[in-house]
Amino acid sequence: MRKTKVILTLFVVLFFIGIKHVSAVSSVNSYILKNGVVPASEQINYRISMQDSVNNGGIKMDFKAGKPQLVIVHDVGVEGSKIDNEITYMVNHQEDAFVHSFVDGNQLKTIAQTNKIAWGVGPFGNRYAIQIEQLRVDNKAAFAKQITSLANWTANQMIQYDMGKPKLVSINSKSLDGNLASHENISYKWGGTNHIDPVEYWQKRGQQYFGQNYDMNQFSELVTYYYNKNSSIKTAHYQAITNQINVNYQAIINQTGRNDGLYTGGPWRTTAQSLTAKERAPRYSRQQVTVMKTAQTKGVTWSEVALTNGQTYWVDSRGLQLLDTVTNQINVNYQAIINQTGRNDGLYTGGPWRTTAQSLTAKERALRYSRQQVTVMKTAQTKGVTWSEVALTNGQTYWVDSRGLEKNDRPLNLAGVSMQQKQWIDNNLNNVKIIASQNNIFPSVMLAQAITESAWGQSELAKNANNLFGIKATSDWHGATYQVKTREVAAKNMTVVDYTGKKISVKKGNSYYIYANFRKYRAQADSLKDYTVKIRNNYPITLRASAKTYQNAFNGLQNSGYATDPHYAQNMIQRIEKYDLNVLD
Template identity: 30%
Template sequence: MKLASTGSHILRAIATGVAVLGIGVAVQHTTAHAESVNSYISSQKIGHATITKSIWSGFPKYKYRNGVGKPEGVVVHETANSTSTIYGEIAYMKAHYSNAFVHSFVDASRIVNIANTNYLSWGAGPAANQRFVQFEQVEVHSKSAFAHQIANAAYYTAYLLKEYNLKPNDAAYDGKGTVWSHNAVSKFLGGTTHTDPVGYYASAGRKYFGQAYTMAQFYQQVKRQYNLLHGSSTSTYAKATYQKGSGSETAKLSSSYTKYRLYNHIKGTRATKKYTWTRSKAYAGKRVYIDEIGTKTASKSKWYRIRFRKSTSAQKYWVYKKALNFGTLTFNKDLTLQKTVKTTSNTATYNHIPNTHYLSKSVGSTASLQGQTVNINCEGIRTIDGVQTTWYRVVPTTGDPYWINATEFD
């Protein structure tokens, strides 16, 4: 719905005390090389955003015509506002919910659920309001953003159908189904005259993909996502094994990092979403923090999960190993050394040398070894930016070997 705070119009009708929102469209006419949006989503392995639950308690709670938690389908809307943002739309809706509100908002990178979907909203006329969950799409302005938004909207529609034990059924042809546009509501149920998201889909499709995008094509994407959720997809994804590290290890972006991309999952292991480096202010030599390594089962290629801030709550991305620089690691093996741990030593011991491509975990502390002489069978030297650190692998009488920094020995 196009919000009044940004030069909008809102259709209001009252039916049994419930306000109704109509939704408009804005159409642009530009051309691009013809390409299917759905094919682009598949070829680029575009995934979907995680649903953010941000339920506002201020919305009223009225049951659907069949009862609480019993919607009969989903209505797909579009805001018809080329300048609004998802959080601007949400803020205005909260302030004016008596006129109209929907359950959720979707853009290229977010799915934000603001109203409990077990209760009705009012955004498409009295007949639709008492039957359907409803969500808005905020207009986006690039080829990638539109494809990601469609992927998010299709996933969310499929998710809602699965959540309420409904099967996909396109209502566009006979007014009987579970997947509705506002246009179909206007055509078959009445109480509103708006046609979104038909115009927005057509315009964005022509502008960014060279051909109009349609609700029929969107419905096919919904079915694909529904099948994925039910485990009946014909897509074959690569398998991978995972190993967590301490979570605080670091590496640097390599000189060739721009040849690779950031992903929300290891590329090829599932439907993935990719990101550009510019959003993270990346540059060669920038320090990143690593908490997990993934190895593709067939190709044995290595991938690392990184973040750009030390905080473990920072957004995480998967990158191919060549995007990272761990420095060099050399070993002097088959040593038969004995060294004595300093009486003041109190630092962690590790299963691997930290801050290397192996990733490591703390397995103990040198505090329990103070003053003791230990047996060593390997020396490891890590070099990055000309700085060397030396580590020794200790072989205990019982248990697994572990690594101690050379500075902890006399």
């Protein structure tokens, strides 16, 4: 905690003034009540992660009695600082110290959950108290507003947590014998800390602006005023909660024509904390929320919701739009045709229609892609409607009503292919479809290359090394290797060492043979996966999102130098068309 505070032993005199002095009439309190100074509304934005034992090394952050029993008042100890700067500093150094709230001459901000302990006043005080820091203000009106806000907030904490009427702790007993204290009180009562705030700050500001020192006794009187006022008002207006249940579903904040409040501590007017809205729901309009509880008060249904920033509030359920629940979602992999005959289905992102905030409106219409072949990756249900997540040939993925698809069961054209070759296709086809789809690669391109470069899985490399693409063992390969004689085509007139160890001259376009080390895999599926790494890293132009068609993919490979054979792309395209491999795309 960033504070420039004078240690306890240097201010014994201030202690006796701050603790023992009782003013017959408080000039500060009189000014506040006479002028009707209005307390600032509490702004809640929980930013302290150290209250979670997961983040603090397993330390339990529960109060000794299960709830706070005391409010402790601090001041930051430095002049001229700003509330947001102090909060940011504390958040960034919360592993050292933090309090629950801050107050200046205009705002009161809570940054830590008040039902869990803070680290601001030593081990003895921490286990009992909600703690608040004051910024040092520099004018009369700001000081009056600050004290008003502080007293009102303190009274509300006492009401909310049933601490009883305000009572200053004593310094003569080690037991908890009150519910209100300054940091100075705790230093003398329990130790573990040596700060004496806010004595000096209150004395100087009280004397400067009101001609009288301000102290904890006067403050206790003002807290008592707000305690009595707020208790009588709030008790009279509390509403009973009925039919409260735990739920778990998604909704959208819909504030069209509304201006609902967001409440903490319960639905509106059910607790002291919930008499005033912390925020307005229109600020979060169209945001997706998780509904955790529902409850009723005099015929009004309320929902406790969790925002995307982690904050939880109660809101009138009429200000929410419920989202459909997704059930029976499963991963699949098969081909289909978009069939929009007599239909005009929407294409949705983020989930099936009305299951997320993103999916409330269609991004496109399926009619635009009618008769296009797609890969179905997932299916799911919402209220009896089955949805499919599909990948278009351009690489985009959408959710569409499954009734707007027809399954593409057209098989590969394997006429003239041997039984051994068909068996190899059957063994690898599912892996080809899954691995290609996961990596934005045309399955037809992957399979055509595998057929050509492995001779339908019958090449020496394929059988002895599970290497379907002739990928060589370069210096970055740390796995097993396999050596084999291979044909190369000269890209220019050159001299090479052939497989016999002799130097030979080769003209551009002519073939020659060498021995080379190739990668050896445990299974042919591993070769398919390794192939995708090579394509994505070295030939991204051939990915579905870039190439759009398998023809463009092969031409991109050719132009990028994937193969030395000048007819490589043409041969691959012809192979796809001969065996109808494009039905996989």
